[in-house]
Amino acid sequence: MRIVVQQEAFDAGAELNTFSAAQVNMGAVVSFNGIVRDLPGGGLDLMEIEHYPGMTEKALEKIALDAMARWDLGDALVIHRYGPLKTGDTIMMVATASPHRKDAFEAADFLMDYLKSRAPFWKKERAAGSSDWVASKAEDEEALKRW
């Protein structure tokens, strides 16, 4: 299990390959990449991600341990960036490895739902000189009830 919180860019493909290569007899690897989207009308200059150093790592580790306990996983990976990002930049990734595709899919889906609403990250969008904190969505909180 590996949890990384960093400002620097990372290579999602290389991370996926390293993660897959480290597994022993896991037939299924699922990954999710989160990528900065532009605003609906365009014009995003910057997305800034603030986080809570110390708590962030603990929260992500707890979520990953929960996933490892609930599904038949060999391993889990979470990488999340903070700081200023641009449209098209990779914000974060999770990966799961399991003997079974169902477990790998569900656990990655679960990691994303919890990470989204329970890990202390906040996004701010900067466009045309003004900036706004991204509002949390009721559907994201709702999504947790699936698990």
Place this chain on the structure above:
Amino acid sequence: MRIVVQQEAFDAGAELNTFSAAQVNMGAVVSFNGIVRDLPGGGLDLMEIEHYPGMTEKALEKIALDAMARWDLGDALVIHRYGPLKTGDTIMMVATASPHRKDAFEAADFLMDYLKSRAPFWKKERAAGSSDWVASKAEDEEALKRW
């Protein structure tokens, strides 16, 4: 949409990066990698994958088009190998890109379920001099009813 059926190995991480980089404003990319597992007791010498040239490509394309029609996807990728493979080799991958993580996850899950039972591939396991065709699982056929 890209469908590839080939004997050669491929770099799943590099494919994922190329796929992600080609997207415009897709915030969510999900990938699945299928990897050759050893036999429960160990000793797998080779896994051979047979396929039906011509029909394979058509079947995969149909499954990918179905996924594009059912979910809000920007793109989908399927790569599947045939021929002799060893434990730890990557057999195949799918990737989906969407503005929404739910769509990306469900579509990748759907692609895998259909690919598993509706694309003409057959696996044979060779161990200790003898070889056996992998039997299809009732649970794989069952999984299609989710969609």
Place this chain on the structure above:
Amino acid sequence: MMDVLYFAWVRERIGLPKEKIETQATTVMGLIEELRAREERYALAFSDLSALRVAVDQELSEFDASLQGVREVAFFPPMTGG
């Protein structure tokens, strides 16, 4: 004249991957009956249809599918890709 293809253990049991067949059968099931009547190895390969799948012109089909205008029929076990 029609191409008939066999895959996986069906191919192994019949002993060849592909053959050209002249048939009067109008459905897949009719073709299977003809093949069964040919030789023991065919009868064996087609003994349990629940273990078989068929594709007609490269599309998964049912055993009662028509052979009208069909150029290629393939028989194989349930698929195990992924």
Place this chain on the structure above:
Amino acid sequence: MMDVLYFAWVRERIGLPKEKIETQATTVMGLIEELRAREERYALAFSDLSALRVAVDQELSEFDASLQGVREVAFFPPMTGG
């Protein structure tokens, strides 16, 4: 003495990321009442608790959580990671 941290718009509204606070409050809610009474910017930041979340010693908590032995309390809006 306790560290109190603010993130995102809570930090912006109050105007600082962190401060040390000497408090008699025994619960998070008690601490919030003290802060609200301090200055307009605090009252504003804590005006709608449904828009706020709290972490006590770096664990998500409820507003009625005890402050007994606590070293760090953080206030912030609902999280938007991923």
